[in-house]
Amino acid sequence: MFYPKKLLLKKMNNYKLSYTAFANGMNCEIDDNLLPLKYGKVVYNYTVKNGALKNGLGFELATFPKKYNDGTERTILTLPNGEGIKALWHFKYYDLSAKETRHKIVFSTKSKHIYFFQTVAQGTAFFDMFFDEKTFDGDLLGINYHLNGDDCLIIIVPNEQKIIVFHSYDGTEIIENAPQLVSICLHYERLFAILEGDRKTLMFSANLDPTDWDVSLDAGGFIEMHDERGSINKIVSFNDYVYVFRDYGVSKVSAYGDQSEFSVSQLFISSSKIYGNSVTSCGDRIIFLARDGLHSFDGYSTNRITLNIESMFENINNEKCCSVFYNNKYYLACRLDFGDDQLIGCEAYEEGYTNNALIELDLNTGEINLLRGVDILSMIAVEEDKFSKLIACFNGEHGNKFGQLTHDGKIFGQILKKEWISPFSNLGYPNQVKIVKEVLIKTKSDCIIKIKTDKEEKQYLVRGSETTQRVKTNVRGEMVQISFITETEGDVEISAPQLVIGVVA
Secondary structure: OOOOOOOOOOOEEEEEEEOOOOOOOEOOOOOHHHOOOOOEOEEEOEEEEOOEEEEOOEEEEOEEEOOOOOOOEEEOOOOOOOOOEEEEEEEEEEEOOOOEEEEEEEEEEOOOOEEEEEOOOOOOOOOEEOOOOOOOOOOOEEEEEEEOOEEEEEEEEHHHOEEEEEEOOOOEEEEOOOOOEEEEEEEOOEEEEEEOOOOOEEEEOEOOEOOOOOEOOOOEEEEEOOOOOOOEEEEEEEOOEEEEEEOOEEEEEEOOOOHHHOEEEEEEEOOOOEEEEEEEEEOOEEEEEEOOEEEEEOOOOEEEOOOOOHHHHOOOOOOOOEEEEEOOEEEEEEOOOOOOOOOOHHHHOOOOOOOOEEEEEEOOOOOEEEEEOOOEEEEEEEEOOOOEEEEEEEOHHHOOOOEEEEOOOEEOOEEOOEEEEOOOEOOOOOOOOEEEEEEEEEEOOOEEEEEEEOOOEEEEEEOOOOOOEEEEEEEEEOOEEEEEEEOOOOOOEEEEEEEEEEEEO
């Protein structure tokens, strides 16, 4: 008798995996197989709002009002090609003759000149030069001060040992033979500063006179700090004390009244180097970057801020970072290792770059956004009665421009590539082959879905639509990674992605 032989077919179970919302942000610290699907492994140039991926941070040419109340603005001109902006200051003063508050943006350039423009002014934006053709060499420092009844901007010229005083009535003066100072702060009518060449000495000016640095009991003085915390890199006036941020720790100076009563106490020792340019007062705390990541300091204790991107700081020198506090967010321009071979924005510069990322940390929610591909040199927060802006200047090709922060995902009109990348994982089914059969997605703009496995990689273009779309894929492999990529014009909004997978039993 003949018995038919039955075919033994492998059974396949179908599952639907939902990413639900993107609101959990990114995490590159946890192993891919242990990281839930609700996290992105790497996310840049998107922001997350209401659980959807939207346009990320960007910069455009800075604009300022012509008047406070009519809503018209003027674009700030770019400097000539080859010229570059080195530093920015927001000069706040009350004009006694006009009987109103007037502010200026003062800036130094690579040609060693100092210029300014009014933040609110009629007509085309233009620059005025201080001191005609006189130049000032080196990295200048600036701070607002009220001196002898007059609002003024004090600029330190370390290389030339000079102090420049810009008065509210447009008068200027130069004080010669000043100490060679770096990093300054105002505290109880004295200026405190670091002495260049001796980074373990904290200098302070005479009381009520920031131009007098003579050392005596009745004028200025100094405090030496010789211990294991290392060199002084940044000083901040915060909560009635001067806090001194050093290579590997923080010291506190009590500086009330007479200098004979000044005292120093040691608060914190770090095992990782602290980057002085990252130290910024943010309301009720000070945020700073060390080699092991961001930290929050309240004047007494220090806590590490878990961003889940700490590995991106590893083996990178961030001495040239910069930071600012704006709109209750901490912004840090720095260098990050994204762990791929892509060249986004400034990363493609043939001459190289200093910084390639801007981190936005919301101090209320703890959420972060990453802008990748911009080389920022310096930032200031311009806060006035009727408006506020974050203004930046740049290294490289945009070095002659004033930029203001936007949320359009562009750098001066150039669209930046945006990418959300999932973990490369077994999707919770180890040692089993999967077939990614289809992807359900709602996207208002064109986007690319990239599916990568240990066997193959495929990309699918999805046109923008107001409805959820079903994309047939059929990609096979044990390990699976999915990416959502956008490089198109217009408003980006990607939400509610789901994967339909078949798992071979």
